[in-house]
Amino acid sequence: MTDSRPVLTMTGISKSFPGVRALHDVNFRLFPGEVHALMGENGAGKSTLIKVLTGVYDTDEGAITLHGEPVSFTGPMQATAAGVSTVYQEVNLCTNLSVAENIFIGREPRLLGAVRWGEVRRRARALLARLDLDLDVSAPLGSYSLAIQQMVAIARAIDIQARVLILDEPTSSLDAGEVAQLFRIMRQLRDEGIAILFVTHFLDQVYEIADRITVLRNGGLVGEYPTAELPQLSLVEKMIGKELDVLEGIEEHSRRDLAELEEGTPLVAVSNLGRAGAVAPFSLTIHAGEVVGLAGLLGSGRTEVARLFFGADRADGGQVAIDGTSSSLRTPAQAIDQGVGFCSENRRAEGIVPELSVRENIILAMQAARGWLRPIPRRRQDELVDKYVKALNIRPADPEVPVRNLSGGNQQKVLLARWLITEPRLLILDEPTRGIDIGAKTEIQRLVTQLSDGGMAVLFISAELEEVLRLSHKVAVMRDRQMVAQLANDEGLDAERIMQTIASGSHREEVDR
Amino acid sequence: MTTGSLTVPRRTRFRLPRRQVPVLATLALLLVMYGIGVSQYTAFSNVQVIFNVFIDNGFLLVVAVGMTFVILTGGIDLSVGSVVAMTAMVSADLLQKGLPAALVLVIALLIGPTLGLLMGCAIHFFDIQPFIVTLAGMFFARGMCTFISGSSIPITDGFWTRMSQERIGDPRGNFVSISVLIAFAVVLVAAYVLAYTRLGRNVYAIGGNPQSALLMGLPLGRTRIAVYTISGLCSAIGGILLSFYTLSGAPLIAVGMELDVIAAVVIGGTVLTGGSGYVFGTVLGVLVLGVIQTLITFDGSLNSWWTKIVIGGLLFAFILLQRLIGIRYK
Known part of the structure; x- marks a missing residue:
């Protein structure tokens, strides 16, 4: 033709x-x-x-x-x-x-x-x-x-x-x-x-x-x-x-068994959560200590899912249960109250305040959670900040430097520290390793593992399949703004299978049409 | 998803004719107010009552027509009251100095559009908020009034007095002034321009969505400059009509008039964010203001400030109505 x-x-x-x-x-x-x-x-x-x-x-x-x-x-x-x-x-x-x-x-x-x-x-x-x-x-x-x-x-x-x-x-x-x-x-x-x-x-x-x-x-x-x-x-x-074949060389990581993790009441269980024009209704459970990876191409609806979990966008419908009791995540304030932390993908625009110091950036979320009328004593601030600067290996280790002078990886760690300090029960990380060097990347990955070992639930979003595979207990695959599959990260799961899922979708769509 | 699936596109929801709703509401309000007047005061049914509303508010109507253009694009023009006063002042001053009436008319009618053109250019080329540009224009024009004279200047010119006193009436003694006819002419021309010319359609398009209008290749800048020029011209005509009405130019006349004008346009159903409204609605809006005044005058016991209170309430109600319609149609 x-x-x-x-x-x-x-x-x-x-x-x-x-x-x-x-x-x-x-x-x-x-x-x-x-x-x-x-x-x-x-x-x-x-x-x-x-x-x-x-x-x-x-x-x-x-x-x-x-x-x-x-x-x-x-x-x-x-x-x-x-x-x-x-x-x-x-x-x-x-x-x-x-x-x-x-x-x-x-x-x-x-x-x-x-x-x-x-x-x-x-x-x-x-x-x-x-x-x-x-x-x-x-x-x-x-x-x-x-x-x-x-x-x-x-x-x-x-x-x-x-x-x-x-x-x-x-x-x-x-x-x-x-x-x-x-x-x-x-x-x-x-x-x-x-x-x-x-x-x-x-x-x-x-x-x-x-x-x-x-x-x-x-x-x-x-x-x-x-x-x-x-x-x-x-x-x-x-x-x-x-x-x-390049994607297949995956570092094995000792993960706790998914079945063991998924015993008991999920920390957060959403069903049919969705938002017209952003992401089709999906259901997902996250247990304490579990890392759920969210894979999919850019623009497939990954960030949209994260935003629904944090209440940054309001869902059109669906139910949310936290610790088994019906709840809601309609605004970020509500989500923070329920113990949800969200490290945005866009750290410059939505995350760090470049003119403020490392210390000020780190205590921001905690201060917000306490309310502005109850300032955190300076001594307490210094203690907390010191602890996380050390734990995350933030460099330079001087809490009074303006954040804009830090490298991308260190800025990302500051952002992480901000949420960690509030001791969230569910931490959402949207592309936490994008645009940072390999050293910082490994450190952040190690940290995610440590946090989940310590009982924190993590929703981990990344375009890099290796990373998702290395960290997650369970991988949810996004495609065309739908959650098309949820795959247990066991022996059978590799990058190729995730790719195939991304490429071919599941049967669900045929049913929809 | 096959080729054969042929859905007949339909309008998603049944909707009232959105753009007419506010105008119809204003019309209903006007009829109710008139009904109240007629039922309370026997003299109210006299046709001359309505004619008087037009005579007293002819200049306001003309200025409101210009403001309708501006608001339809989503803009605002705060300078109109001062431009009206300045036009009247310039006319009175030049007539006092002995210039022929025809020449004075031409000069007076040029000042307003020139100022409007300059403000339009400032708004477009420097991308400054219309609010602040026309606020500056308002102070400038008001300042010019007192610069011309600190006190009122009477007009004794023959042409002006004739225009002021000429009555056009029916055999039963009901009459209107020439100003009313001029105002009607302005209304008709404006309605035609808005409905049938490219300029008019571009005004609506820009008010609806300036980005889209630009991408559709419509002359955004030219149209925006044009509406402020038109508003300036209407203010100038309004100023002349006011000087016919009062036979003088006074530096502090028409203070705050821009707010009455905006109120009339909004009550007449033009949406403040632009893109929707009619000149006919503006006529109704001016009539609503006029009938409120008349009602309060007929009552006799009420303070004239009640006019302002009622206008305030109505304005709020109409903005609310627009908002409610806006939500429904999103």
Whole structure:
């Protein structure tokens, strides 16, 4: 079904931002009448590539051709005018205006300067009929679901005689039925000869709709593959960038038996906890002294799970039981009261206060738990801080240094100390070892083991499967914002099996659909 | 997920015509208040009562129309009261100095839009809050009033007096002033601009979601500058109408008027965050304020400050209504 000549080519594209090489020598082709999936983990360079293509960013190097002619767009408007339209993840329309107006605003048919509303509505109906949509075009856009709004955005995009349609994560907030509807429209447009560039995190969707796949990793091109020739497992490998055999060398760690741990009442048991648009309802139990690993690709819903446990996001439904009694985790304050600590993945934005000293950063959570009217005596502060600076081997060992002067690994340890000092019963660690050097990494891993041996429950989130395997008693696998499996970490479990689970999912989805 | 699954898209929930709800509420309120007036005071049913509301509030209506444009984009213009006063002062001063009426009109009508244009540019190009820019404009214009003269300047010009005293009426003796006709003309033009021109539609789009509007390629800056210029022009026209009404220019007239205007626009159903509202609603909002005043005047025993108290209560009720509708439609 593809034409032999690409409608769009990008060759040797490089783009750097201060301190970051976002794209390096990337090639990309798009043929008329194909759906081409652009895949990669967060930060792989997908958005940058699209922004370069649509002229939001200039390229440092490389060339773009459209219909064989070199082009260089100065902005999305110019790209749109040339037939390259983009529909973004968040619908960029005005919900207060009518459906018809959203499609035509800025280029309404007019007579002597007056908008011809009848004509606007007639043309909008015709365009939507082409997409097999039967909408009340005079109704405000906001009265329709997000999926419909997304399709109205597509209608607006293709009305400008688009030859290339870029869909940037259009399905991230849609449910299964709505995705099906979107795909129907995508197929139809593809059959009309429009080239569609489709960005998504959802592997299933790629295999359902895409004809070809281009994989990016760390700003570089991994390759371009026909979908039929790239099994899901290989795709995951290419996105993560590790061969399976490399992942298999796992250090054995003496773990207490899971069955033994799971005797008795779980410390925290959640059932059907979920939040629309963030993570599908899941059930999970965590026992005292247990480390539960949360594995999955970036963007698969791992952090969302953690945030529900900490009350940072409010769950739509489901039950929480702590020590066997029904409870709730609706706000962080409530969670802290129940003994939950949360080390955020984003330590700069959500964790440390760079201007404050190590001591001040460490006592922050404890002070908050006591209430601001009951200051912790300085002597007690010094004792506690000394203890944890020693225990975690924080360097420099001077508690009065501003935290911003510490290395990433040491900042992470300060953050850990902050929560440890409150003696949580469940500690949530979201990517605690990301971006820190190998020495600090090992220390943090050792600490997690020690803490769990001491009876603390840990929810451990990491993109590195080795790490998850080394530390966890049980591994919950996230995929497409669902918890697809919970695997006991015994002899049979290795990185390959987790990868397969990530790649293929479980039967649960088939049931859902 | 197969190709064949063809769900007919439907509106997710049944909804009242959202954008009309506040206007309908205002209309209902107005009818109730009028009903109370008619049932309590026999003279209230006289058509001239309604006409008088328009005569007394014509200038307010014009200024409120300009404010409607600004609020529809999600902005605010605090300078209108001072610009009204400044326009009246400049007119009175220039007429006193003997300039011909036509020339005075042109000059007076240019000052407001110029100030509006400058404020719009400051808001857009320097990305400053409209609140603070127009607050500065308000102080500036008020200062200019006292700079022109510390005391009231009477107007004796023939054209002005004619405009002030001309009555257009029916055979039964009911009448309106020319100002009312001018105000109606402004309302009609504004309603047309908002409903049928690109400028008007862009105003709604920007008020709905400025980021989206920009990404859809709409001229964000030009439109924002335009609405403050329009508001300036409406204030200037309002100032002229006020000088017809009072036949003078006074440095401290129309102090706090911007707040009455904002109240009228909001009670008229325009949402303060922008994107939703009608000029027709603003007309109703001004009428509500006018009828409250009339009711209190008819009563005779109530302090005129009751007007403010009632307006305060209504304003709160309408903001609450908007909020409730907003939640329902999220």
